[in-house]
Amino acid sequence: AWLEEADRLALEGRYAEAVHHLLLRSVEDLSRRRPQIVRPALTSRDLANASGIPQAPRRLFAEIAAAVEKSLFGGRSVDAEEWDRCRAAYTDFARTRSWAQ
Numbered sequence: 001a002w003l004e005e006a007d008r009l010a011l012e013g014r015y016a017e018a019v020h021h022l023l024l025r026s027v028e029d030l031s032r033r034r035p036q037i038v039r040p041a042l043t044s045r046d047l048a049n050a051s052g053i054p055q056a057p058r059r060l061f062a063e064i065a066a067a068v069e070k071s072l073f074g075g076r077s078v079d080a081e082e083w084d085r086c087r088a089a090y091t092d093f094a095r096t097r098s099w100a101q
Contacts, residue, residue, distance in 0.1 A: 002021065002025055003025070005021060006018045006019075006021040006022055006025075006087075007087075009021060010080070010083050010087070015077070015078035015079060015080060015082065015083040016068075016071040016072070016077065016078040018078075018083055018087075019064065019067045019068055019071070019078050019082070019083060019086045020068050020071075020072065022064050022086055022087065022090045023044060023064050023065055023068045025090070026061050026064055026065075026090060026093060027044070027047065029093070029094060030047060030053065030061070033099060034050075034052055034053055036052065037050050037052045037053065044061075044065035044068065044069065045065060045069070047061065047065070048061055048062035048065050048066075049062075054098070054099055054100065056092075056098045056099075057093050057098050057099055060089040060090070060092050060093035060098070061089075061093055063085065063086065063089045064086045064089055064090060064093070067082055067085075067086050
């Protein structure tokens with residue numbers, strides 16, 4: 001249901017909110033897969049640089065986090081193309097095989 005919510009936000013043109021939704025879900029996924037890494041004080045930038053996360057998912061997470069950071073803190077909008085890239089990055093990030101070391 002949460003992914004449908006992100007897709008709905010994107011369909012409404014609310015791309016920044018949709019990408020932020022993906023980031024929050026990605027952090028939840030990280031906390032399930034690597035509970036020793038995710039702590040309340042860490043930022044998404046900290047998580048994107050965490051060495052305990054395999055390279056492929058870390059790169060995909062970093063792509064989503066960068067889009068959110070750019071919009072939330074940089075005041076730049078997220079467009080449909082960037083949403084599509086982040087949506088694809090999340091799909092790859094969530095795949096189990098991307099977590100193999």
